[in-house]
Amino acid sequence: MNAEHEPQPDQAGADLPEPDGSRPESAAPRLAAEAERRLSPLTVVTTAIQHGRSAGLPVLVALFAGDFNPWVLGGTVLVGVLLVVAGIVRYWTVRYQIIGERLEIRSGLISRSRRAIPLERIRGVNVTSTLLHRIFGLAVVRIDAAAGGALQQEEAKLDAIATAEAEQLRVELLRRHSLLVEHEAAEAEEPAAETEAAPAESAEVTYFRMPWRWYLYAVLSPAYLLTPFAVLAALFGFFNQFIDAEVIGAYVIGQADTIWGIVTSRSGLLLLTLVGVVAAILVAMPLFAVVSYMINQWQFTLHRRGEALVTERGLFTRHSVTLEYRRIHGYELHDTLVQRPWALGRLSAIVTGLGGSTSRSALLPLGPRAEVERIVAQALRPFHGKLVAHPAAARSRRLFRAVVPPLLLAGCAAALGWFWVAGGLLAVAVLGVPLGMDRYRSLGHGYDGEQVSVRSGSLARVQATVARSAIIGWRWRQSVFQRRAGLATMKATVGAGSGGYDAIDVDFADSVAFAHAVTPELLAPFLAASAAGAADQAADTSGQEGDRSGGAGA
Amino acid sequence: MTTVQLRPPKNRVSPRAVWLWTVTDAIEGAVTVGGITLTAWAVDTARWGWLPDWLVDRIWWVPVAVACYSVVKLVVAPRWRYRVYRWEVTADVVYTRKGWISRTWQLVPITRLQTVDHTQGWLERLFDLATVEIQTASHAGSSTIKGLPEAQARQLSEELAARAGQLRSDAT
Numbered sequence: 001m002n003a004e005h006e007p008q009p010d011q012a013g014a015d016l017p018e019p020d021g022s023r024p025e026s027a028a029p030r031l032a033a034e035a036e037r038r039l040s041p042l043t044v045v046t047t048a049i050q051h052g053r054s055a056g057l058p059v060l061v062a063l064f065a066g067d068f069n070p071w072v073l074g075g076t077v078l079v080g081v082l083l084v085v086a087g088i089v090r091y092w093t094v095r096y097q098i099i100g101e102r103l104e105i106r107s108g109l110i111s112r113s114r115r116a117i118p119l120e121r122i123r124g125v126n127v128t129s130t131l132l133h134r135i136f137g138l139a140v141v142r143i144d145a146a147a148g149g150a151l152q153q154e155e156a157k158l159d160a161i162a163t164a165e166a167e168q169l170r171v172e173l174l175r176r177h178s179l180l181v182e183h184e185a186a187e188a189e190e191p192a193a194e195t196e197a198a199p200a201e202s203a204e205v206t207y208f209r210m211p212w213r214w215y216l217y218a219v220l221s222p223a224y225l226l227t228p229f230a231v232l233a234a235l236f237g238f239f240n241q242f243i244d245a246e247v248i249g250a251y252v253i254g255q256a257d258t259i260w261g262i263v264t265s266r267s268g269l270l271l272l273t274l275v276g277v278v279a280a281i282l283v284a285m286p287l288f289a290v291v292s293y294m295i296n297q298w299q300f301t302l303h304r305r306g307e308a309l310v311t312e313r314g315l316f317t318r319h320s321v322t323l324e325y326r327r328i329h330g331y332e333l334h335d336t337l338v339q340r341p342w343a344l345g346r347l348s349a350i351v352t353g354l355g356g357s358t359s360r361s362a363l364l365p366l367g368p369r370a371e372v373e374r375i376v377a378q379a380l381r382p383f384h385g386k387l388v389a390h391p392a393a394a395r396s397r398r399l400f401r402a403v404v405p406p407l408l409l410a411g412c413a414a415a416l417g418w419f420w421v422a423g424g425l426l427a428v429a430v431l432g433v434p435l436g437m438d439r440y441r442s443l444g445h446g447y448d449g450e451q452v453s454v455r456s457g458s459l460a461r462v463q464a465t466v467a468r469s470a471i472i473g474w475r476w477r478q479s480v481f482q483r484r485a486g487l488a489t490m491k492a493t494v495g496a497g498s499g500g501y502d503a504i505d506v507d508f509a510d511s512v513a514f515a516h517a518v519t520p521e522l523l524a525p526f527l528a529a530s531a532a533g534a535a536d537q538a539a540d541t542s543g544q545e546g547d548r549s550g551g552a553g554a
Numbered sequence: 555m556t557t558v559q560l561r562p563p564k565n566r567v568s569p570r571a572v573w574l575w576t577v578t579d580a581i582e583g584a585v586t587v588g589g590i591t592l593t594a595w596a597v598d599t600a601r602w603g604w605l606p607d608w609l610v611d612r613i614w615w616v617p618v619a620v621a622c623y624s625v626v627k628l629v630v631a632p633r634w635r636y637r638v639y640r641w642e643v644t645a646d647v648v649y650t651r652k653g654w655i656s657r658t659w660q661l662v663p664i665t666r667l668q669t670v671d672h673t674q675g676w677l678e679r680l681f682d683l684a685t686v687e688i689q690t691a692s693h694a695g696s697s698t699i700k701g702l703p704e705a706q707a708r709q710l711s712e713e714l715a716a717r718a719g720q721l722r723s724d725a726t
Contacts, residue, residue: 472663472690472692472695473666473692473695475659475661475694475695476560476657476658476659477657480656491694493690493692494692494695495666495691499692499693500693513558516558522647525644525646526563526649528559
């Protein structure tokens with residue numbers, strides 16, 4: 001009931017799946033087995049409360065509605081006892097132990113399960129503690145591990161152990177993990193993962209601690225700025241569950257004359273109230289934004305522990321995320337149209353095995369770009385190259401795509417006689433001009449000998465920088481329209497983050513040369529040098545008989 | 555001025571693939587035309603007020619146009635796709651080109667392969683063809699080679715899996 005996984009029957013411990021059984025056991029560094037450990041006894045309390053929380057409201061309602069009759073009272077007591085028993089069972093049955101190269105977690109009372117996680121498959125160990133856990137000095141340890149291919153992912157959870165012990169477990173798991181990985185790397189005579197010179201194992205360097213001023217940037221963070229509306233919507237939904245809308249509707253209709261009277265006689269007062277409400281929302285928006293931002297990002301710190309970057313944040317629930325350097329293949333710099341005039345940006349890591357989880361890959365909150373870049377230079381590797389602008393044809397394409405679709409829709413709306421809609425769409429089309437121009441200005445790609453960087457977007461702009469060694473392939477896509485302009489969209493595929501990063505509307509021939517410069521071994525066998533004028537660059541890479549015959553007929 | 559360009563991959567798929575794609579497209583087209591015909595029929599019977607009259611009066615043009623497009627596509631697309639579709643496996647790289655109107659070129663280094671699958675759907679079995687799926691750590695970096703003769707596909711996938719095993723690094 002503890003570890004979130006399929007219960008796996010314990011076959012007398014004989015045939016535990018060992019996915020990496022091929023590696024000779026004797027050659028591995030010797031790692032002693034540690035003593036078997038249990039969850040904290042306080043787990044009994046936290047488990048009961050955690051489970052009880054969801055049952056709390058219905059039970060209270062039943063108590064009041066049932067006028068505390070003995071059946072309901074007895075039932076409540078029974079539920080309470082069951083909750084405590086569940087906690088005791090969890091405490092009693094869950095054990096974990098580090099044995100040599102694996103972490104074993106045993107759980108279950110009747111159907112016992114035993115799970116072994118090979119330490120070298122561990123991708124991250126995260127320690128989180130919610131407010132409830134912190135009251136009792138506990139923390140939850142989550143272990144992310146690769147399962148099967150790198151696409152699969154499994155997660156084990158120890159809920160909960162004492163904070164100090166959790167920290168200790170994390171350090172120990174990661175220490176053993178890195179020992180195993182280094183050993184394997186040395187065995188295979190591979191170049192070590194390209195990170196900077198490794199400092200002493202235990203060294204802890206703090207790169208960033210959130211200054212006070214940074215909390216105010218919440219005002220420029222759209223997600224947080226819109227929280228009051230989200231809160232209002234949530235409240236509305238909450239009350240909606242208790243209030244019958246039809247009854248209110250009927251009441252309003254019944255009182256229509258009175259209401260109309262108020263509206264006509266006290267229109268001044270009504271207007272004043274309306275203005276007041278709008279003003280209150282306008283004041284509340286930035287205030288709410290800053291407060292919720294503080295709760296989320298409280299004392300955001302970024303530091304290095306051994307061979308990993310660790311971020312910590314949160315006021316009530318403290319999140320701690322460990323990202324190993326071995327899994328970090330690059331970083332993304334995000335900014336939006338609103339943030340750009342203030343030169344702000346947000347940093348996140350491109351990490352294997354996190355998928356699209358944006359909150360866990362965050363390295364820095366929104367802050368001044370110069371400061372962010374300074375920290376990139378310290379903690380990661382800065383991009384030294386220049387971004388090359390894309391050809392002029394890319395600008396026409398950006399403009400076309402920003403302006404023409406709303407224009408067409410406006411035409412349709414006008415044809416249908418919806419003139420208001422048509423007008424709105426026309427305005428959108430006009431705004432598309434600066435938007436398209438800005439999108440074109442954002443486009444760029446570059447290579448500094450070690451890292452590839454691509455940038456795109458306008459309302460939300462992203463610059464992704466990826467290590468050369470992390471690029472696991474290339475893909476070009478070319479539509480008919482791109483072919484006529486000699487353009488293509490080049491994707492550098494990466495086994496981390498979103499899986500690939502696009503250079504949109506690059507010159508096809510130039511981008512092939514670019515990819516060749518980055519990964520010569522990949523491209524070299526497939527290149528055909530051709531003395532070509534500017535006119536011939538138009539994407540006809542085949543140069544063979546029938547390949548293009550159909551192309552003209554499109 | 556000398557520029558470098560990607561040359562097309564060396565191998566074509568089996569010519570039988572043209573017929574496989576024709577059948578697949580025919581089924582797909584029939585379903586689409588059927589759906590649109592149903593919609594057109596609904597519009598014709600219901601005659602909703604918010605739709606302009608000129609549209610409702612000519613609603614049957616829509617399925618007819620789509621049907622015509624489907625037929626033309628049925629004749630043109632598979633042949634065209636066959637001409638574009640190429641693949642090549644060198645010592646280190648799997649290189650494919652596919653598409654018809656829009657085209658995709660893809661390079662996948664064999665060192666980064668994680669799984670190589672060999673699949674055969676029921677239609678493919680009818681034509682004795684098969685698909686080789688190549689997966690890397692990145693979804694976008696994964697590739698497929700469709701329309702290979704069954705025996706060749708099997709051999710290729712085994713070969714690739716063996717070579718990936720030899721060359722395999724961390725694969726991410």
